[in-house]
Amino acid sequence: MKGVLRTIAVVYVLGLVALPVVTVLRSTFADGVGPVLDVLTSADFISALRLTLTVAGLAVLINTVFGVGMAILLVRYRFPGHRLLNAVIDLPVSISPVVVGIALILVYGTDGWFGPNVEAAGFQVIFATPGMVVATVIISLPLVVREVIPTLAEEGTEQDQAAQSLGANAVQRFRRITLPTIRWALAYGVVLSLARSLGEFGAVRVVSGSVAGESQTLTLFVNDSYQEFGPDAERAAFSAAFVLMMIAVLFIVLIALLRPKEKS
Amino acid sequence: MGIIVEGVNRRFGDFVALADVDLTVRTGKLTALLGPSGGGKSTLLRIIAGLDFPDSGRVEIEGRDATWLPPQKRSVGFVFQHYAAFKHLSVYRNVAFGLEIRKRPKAEIRKRVMELLELVHLEQFADRLPSQLSGGQRQRMALARALAVEPEVLLLDEPFGALDAQVRKELRDWLRRLHDEVHVTTIFVTHDQEEALEVSDELVVINHGRIEQIGSPTELYDQPANDFVMSFLGPVTRFQGQLVRPHDLEVFAEPVSDTTQATVTRLQRVGFEVRAELRAGDSTPWVQLTRGQAEALNLRDGSTVWLRPNRVAHTLVAS
Numbered sequence: 001m002k003g004v005l006r007t008i009a010v011v012y013v014l015g016l017v018a019l020p021v022v023t024v025l026r027s028t029f030a031d032g033v034g035p036v037l038d039v040l041t042s043a044d045f046i047s048a049l050r051l052t053l054t055v056a057g058l059a060v061l062i063n064t065v066f067g068v069g070m071a072i073l074l075v076r077y078r079f080p081g082h083r084l085l086n087a088v089i090d091l092p093v094s095i096s097p098v099v100v101g102i103a104l105i106l107v108y109g110t111d112g113w114f115g116p117n118v119e120a121a122g123f124q125v126i127f128a129t130p131g132m133v134v135a136t137v138i139i140s141l142p143l144v145v146r147e148v149i150p151t152l153a154e155e156g157t158e159q160d161q162a163a164q165s166l167g168a169n170a171v172q173r174f175r176r177i178t179l180p181t182i183r184w185a186l187a188y189g190v191v192l193s194l195a196r197s198l199g200e201f202g203a204v205r206v207v208s209g210s211v212a213g214e215s216q217t218l219t220l221f222v223n224d225s226y227q228e229f230g231p232d233a234e235r236a237a238f239s240a241a242f243v244l245m246m247i248a249v250l251f252i253v254l255i256a257l258l259r260p261k262e263k264s
Numbered sequence: 265m266g267i268i269v270e271g272v273n274r275r276f277g278d279f280v281a282l283a284d285v286d287l288t289v290r291t292g293k294l295t296a297l298l299g300p301s302g303g304g305k306s307t308l309l310r311i312i313a314g315l316d317f318p319d320s321g322r323v324e325i326e327g328r329d330a331t332w333l334p335p336q337k338r339s340v341g342f343v344f345q346h347y348a349a350f351k352h353l354s355v356y357r358n359v360a361f362g363l364e365i366r367k368r369p370k371a372e373i374r375k376r377v378m379e380l381l382e383l384v385h386l387e388q389f390a391d392r393l394p395s396q397l398s399g400g401q402r403q404r405m406a407l408a409r410a411l412a413v414e415p416e417v418l419l420l421d422e423p424f425g426a427l428d429a430q431v432r433k434e435l436r437d438w439l440r441r442l443h444d445e446v447h448v449t450t451i452f453v454t455h456d457q458e459e460a461l462e463v464s465d466e467l468v469v470i471n472h473g474r475i476e477q478i479g480s481p482t483e484l485y486d487q488p489a490n491d492f493v494m495s496f497l498g499p500v501t502r503f504q505g506q507l508v509r510p511h512d513l514e515v516f517a518e519p520v521s522d523t524t525q526a527t528v529t530r531l532q533r534v535g536f537e538v539r540a541e542l543r544a545g546d547s548t549p550w551v552q553l554t555r556g557q558a559e560a561l562n563l564r565d566g567s568t569v570w571l572r573p574n575r576v577a578h579t580l581v582a583s
Contacts, residue, residue, distance in 0.1 A: 158344050159349075161344075162348040163350070165314075165315070165336070165341065166410075
């Protein structure tokens with residue numbers, strides 16, 4: 001029985017994960033390392049990598065600050081709308097990213113609710129970096145909050161109260177007590193958010209416009225190159241996909257390292 | 265001076281935790297707040313600490329109005345039932361916490377922390393994490409941590425409640441000796457009457473959000489104001505419509521003046537003491553005797569004896 005289950009599991013994982021990964025690797029390096037390096041040093045690729053890092057970095061930064069604040073609010077305070085807020089945070093997980101993108105256009109686009117006001121203030125959201133950041137923030141919104149909440153709830157408020165009676169003000173208590181208490185959960189949440197943000201495609205696709213060298217992230221670069229046809233375009237797609245995959249492997253290792261610490 | 269609590273009320277929804285409480289705690293004394301759980305004693309302690317605030321009334325600490333002061337401005341040390349150890353910091357850093365917040369020089373912090381660790385017998389555990397200590401050691405660390413900032417008032421919320429009986433007894437004696445050394449005004453909350461009677465200079469009995477009685481342990485034990493205080497502080501039995509302590513009933517083998525005849529219905533030995541259940545007319549009191557007394561009276565199931573409250577016995581009319 002155990003043997004049968006193991007065989008099924010191995011075939012399943014090989015078929016769904018290993019086979020596609022090997023295919024990507026083979027296609028990427030079909031003509032050796034040279035052409036791949038050409039892609040990785042091309043202006044469009046570097047621009048896409050830079051934009052991806054900027055968007056994901058900003059989104060994770062915003063979600064970390066927001067996530068920790070929201071987790072503290074939800075765990076330590078009871079207020080009207082507490083349960084509603086708690087539920088709304090999880091919404092991005094169940095909504096398709098494309099819908100998030102379209103919703104953003106309806107709000108911030110040229111004909112959207114706030115769009116004209118924002119544009120009048122000389123600030124473009126849609127088809128620009130701010131829109132992509134906002135889309136990514138929404139998509140990865142719950143990841144930090146959901147990691148931090150259980151740890152905070154489990155620790156309770158006694159350490160905080162003890163620190164308070166010893167003279168620590170709110171900032172000192174946050175830095176010296178709360179932050180060290182949630183550090184591993186927070187690190188885990190940040191890594192998850194970063195992985196999710198780097199891989200985001202649907203919502204960013206809708207709000208970016210995907211102009212090569214300008215508003216193209218790595219995932220968009222892979223998609224657009226792949227659809228261009230021709231061996232060079234295809235190699236560009238595979239090379240970028242390879243980079244995304246390597247980043248993913250790095251995160252898997254990080255997560256494997258962080259997970260036990262978070263539990264202890 | 266000391267701590268003055270005036271007309272404090274506190275409700276949680278429909279539940280009245282404290283109703284119009286007045287209390288004065290004298291400087292340098294060790295005071296116990298004693299009562300059943302849910303009676304309001306912890307709420308009162310938390311209001312004095314600034315971890316909770318009254319709906320009305322005021323709190324004064326060493327002459328200053330502290331009613332609305334946040335805890336960090338009260339000069340109060342607080343010790344929690346479950347220690348509230350800073351889990352990520354060593355024992356040394358736990359104790360040093362308040363001093364580091366106050367930005368004292370490193371050398372001064374080191375000296376003070378080592379002194380305190382010695383006082384609580386944890387000097388060899390300075391580099392350990394709280395998770396490597398036993399419950400009793402963690403609570404001693406928490407005490408050292410609270411004392412480090414030299415608070416004017418030390419507040420302990422069921423400090424020994426989470427410890428096993430043996431350690432609890434040890435720490436109780438140790439707290440008494442510690443207080444005799446440091447003399448900081450101390451209030452501790454407990455629901456254990458033996459603990460309160462043994463350790464405190466002054467005893468405050470709280471029930472249903474009200475103070476039932478305040479006084480020295482002896483006063484409260486010997487002259488309880490009502491049957492709640494009487495039965496909460498020690499064993500009570502009913503004899504001829506009166507509440508009386510079972511060790512205050514005298515037992516005679518022959519009739520003596522003012523005695524009532526009774527029959528032994530059950531004898532039980534608990535260590536050095538003998539408990540005799542009796543029937544006297546329609547009342548069924550029990551009496552606490554020493555083994556020697558029981559032997560001298562030659563008590564057996566069914567023996568006939570004569571009973572009366574002794575001359576110093578304090579009795580209350582049973583309600």
